[in-house]
Amino acid sequence: MAVVEREKLLEVKNLKKHFNVGKNAVLKAVDNVSFDIYKGETLGLVGESGCGKSTTGRTIIRLYEATGGNVTFEGKDVHGKKSRKDLKSFNRRMQMIFQDPYASLNPRMTIKDIIAEGIDIHGLAKNDKERMERVYELLETVGLNRAHASRYPHEFSGGQRQRIGIARALAVDPDFIIADEPISALDVSIQAQVVNLMMKLQKERGLTYLFIAHDLSMVKHISDRVGVMYLGNIVELAESDELYEEPLHPYTQALLSAIPVPDPEVERSRERIILEGDLPSPISPPSGCRFRTRCPHAMDVCASKEPKWLEAREGHWVACHLYDNELNTENKQQ
Amino acid sequence: MKNILELNNVNVSFHTFAGEVKAVRGVNLHLEKGESLAIVGESGSGKSVTSKSIMRLLPEKTSEIKEGEILFEGRDLTKLSNREMEKIRGSEISMIFQDPMTSLNPTMTVGKQIMEGLRKHQNLSKNEAKERAINLLKLVGIPNPELRINEYPHQFSGGMRQRVVIAIALACNPKVLIADEPTTALDVTIQAQILDLMRDLQQKTGTAIILITHDLGVVANLSQRVAVMYGGTIVETGTTDEVFYNPKHPYTWGLLSSMPKLNSADKELMAIPGTPPNLLNPPKGCPFAARCPYAMQVCVDNMPDVTDVTSTHKTACWLLDERAPQVEPPEAALVGGAR
Amino acid sequence: MSMHEKQLNNDLFQPAVRSSDDAEKITKESTSFWQDARRRLFENKGAVSGLIIIVAILLLAFLGPLFSHNGFDDQDTSRTNLPPRVPVLEKVGFLGLDGVDIRGVDQYKMKNQKDNYYWFGTDALGRDQFVRVWKGTQISLYIAFLAAAIDMVIGVAYGAISGYYGGKTDNIMQRIIEILIGIPNLIVVILMILILDPGILSITFAMVITGWTTMARIVRGQILKLKTQEYVLASVTLGAKSSRILTKHMFPNILGSIIITSMFTIPSAIFTEAFLSFIGLGISPPTASLGSLVNEGFKSLQIYPHLVLYPAVIISLIMISFNLLGDGLRDALDPKMRK
Incomplete structure (x- = not known):
């Protein structure tokens, strides 16, 4: 497959992010997460709230300090101590788009100052005229116009604000953008605008995305590969078409069957896998496989042993004992 | 009753x-x-x-x-x-x-x-x-x-x-x-x-x-039934099947086609351009006219009448007027077709 | 429907011509946060009346003494303890501004001051109370503004450092504040004044020593909240330095809270100063503050009530109007009211 030959842009290995919450309680928001992102692709990361997908994104871009593991960007370690110059050049390569279009823009700043922030910090414009030219250009790139530059964020709608957020990220010409639920706060018709814009920008500028969301249908649409997270672990990772057509992990299967489809006939005839119960607390996750408490196929081994991260098919990784051939042959022998 | x-x-x-x-x-x-x-x-x-x-x-x-x-x-x-x-x-x-x-x-x-x-x-x-x-x-x-x-x-x-x-x-x-x-x-x-x-x-x-x-x-x-609202008005109402399989209003088309379908091939999503109207100064005519790809001159200043498609299916759109050109909904809006 | 049919001709059913910009146009006038806040403030009747009273008192405090040819410490034993007497108003009997004391004796006639008018009367040393009251207001306001300003500088710096750096720094700095708050305020103030010589600066200093903690706590709280705001995170990912984040993103957004807190510091500082002066720890004579004037007048409250009345009324007016304005500002600047 083409994936193998492609150049790795970002490598995440055994990434851990733990938060101390009170005495002796540790919230393992991200626990041993590993994945690669190839140049020019979009990797989707889905999961329910509290599964650690946003924390993963924020840890990669150094908003949180990782508890363990490492992140390599173009062969260079992202974490650990760095000189100011290294950090700055890193900040120009990797950018982020945030979830809440109302909280992600400073209400006291005009749009031109918000967009030009990266230009100012990195000194990308020689003079004021050049700075404004860049701002106008960026505004037009995201489908707004010059007249908007001197206005304040509260005058814009959610979709427009989100595009301003994209323009701010683009101002420093990044290669890699982490989009942290960029569309979940937007209306359906506006979501499509933002997603189309992101895909257009990817084509034009060769961007690489990590697209974090809980909306599986949108993730499938925009992503080349998709990773599914549950309670701080990645449970399955595959090409998006393959994942949606043949999900292997029981959690992925349940998640996919739970999405309501805008088609009444399909809805009437569909058999859902309804998961019992709720997400366990990430402070004291279940032993062994974390999904076992809600899994319809749970076995004895699931409680005692953490499932291995294995390639069940080419390019299709899953962490589930059901697909562990060694284990299954062992069982048969017994 | x-x-x-x-x-x-x-x-x-x-x-x-x-x-x-x-x-x-x-x-x-x-x-x-x-x-x-x-x-x-x-x-x-x-x-x-x-x-x-x-x-x-x-x-x-x-x-x-x-x-x-x-x-x-x-x-x-x-x-x-x-x-x-x-x-x-x-x-x-x-x-x-x-x-x-x-x-x-x-x-x-x-x-x-x-x-x-x-x-x-x-x-x-x-x-x-x-x-x-x-x-x-x-x-x-x-x-x-x-x-x-x-x-x-x-x-x-x-x-x-x-x-x-x-x-x-x-x-x-x-x-x-x-x-x-x-x-x-x-x-x-x-x-x-x-x-x-x-x-x-x-x-x-x-x-x-x-x-x-x-x-x-x-x-x-x-x-069982759906009413689609836009800009403070109901633009289309009917049984769920009627609205999903035979939508008549361009806004409903837009809504249906801007959602990605899990089982369709990757295509560009049909986004509805622009933003919803400001209800402080609501448009005189059809509220959707400013974003509608099929808008006619009549839509700008005249509120469309409610037309009965069937006894249960009603739409407020000038396209259903006999003088209007015949317009087919975009392919992406056809829920049944995409299946 | 039939009416429509007649009016609409077929030409209207042609595609509408629109420029692509229309869909993104914003019709509303551009307003900054401060413009919005000013409008909300001026809509608030209480705040506006508070503001008017404050401005009036400020003007009187500085211009008032010019109306009289007497200085604030010009003594004259021939005109002691005169009740207030105001031209024109002296003819309106029930106002009590006719120079007649509570026993019904016209003091001006008795002391041969028939041609003089002392609007607020005179005190036991024959000093013009009108001048003394406004001079006292000046001193009180000066102490209050100075205390509020120093509170602000220390409080904002301390709170910002504590909140922004967080962790251990925050922990230690907050414990220090808690210790300071734990010591009864009045004891610290009284001890300070006993050590230092009574005077404007020592009173201010004594009040500031514990006063800044309120501001520090409020600023810290705001900074902690802002630290997790996505626009601050965005600035961090763009590589902004701490100084930039603090000045561009945090201060403009906590300015409202700082102003509001200061607005409530001023009346409480005036009150504390008055209280200290009243118990004899304040300004030393012949300088007067509102508190010391009340203190002096209080001794002869039953015979010469005018000596207490005017300074007491002014203290009350200042306190009420600053609180009204502070409330109005809070409503106008509170980010929670805004979407």
């Missing part, structure tokens, strides 16, 4: 510093006994305001129902006194809100909160109310209701809390249940549980449901 609830030409306005915001403009709706009707629209389309005006939950100081009548079993709710309205609220018509966290009182046990309405509206004794509360919790699928009735909301998870909210809403056997984005704050797997529960309950109790949502998937799952 078939219609339990009827809205005739309802207009609701908010008074703000900048002027009058016409949030709902001439809405006509009816709800039949035991059916489930969905009101779909984006934020600011007026769907929540419509539902709150039925419950008379809009702030009295800043808003008013300017025109029209809301008939509940023949009585005009807009003319009732606050006292009379209190009797209807919670017992005849009840409501579920989006966020289960804020719609429960954190300092009261769940049981007390369910019993509150029962004792107020139905004059049950304490023991009777408790028994009924346990039955209600059982009905909404909460395990060990005898024990959990004494617990506080924070001891329940998000999905369980929404079940409790539903139990409270159903406590007095209401004839109409208004659910305002009941699953939006929940995760997909929990949403599926709640949708299942609501469908189940509707069959068991025969309560008519008004579902307010922006999610067409939820609509397809739960409701």
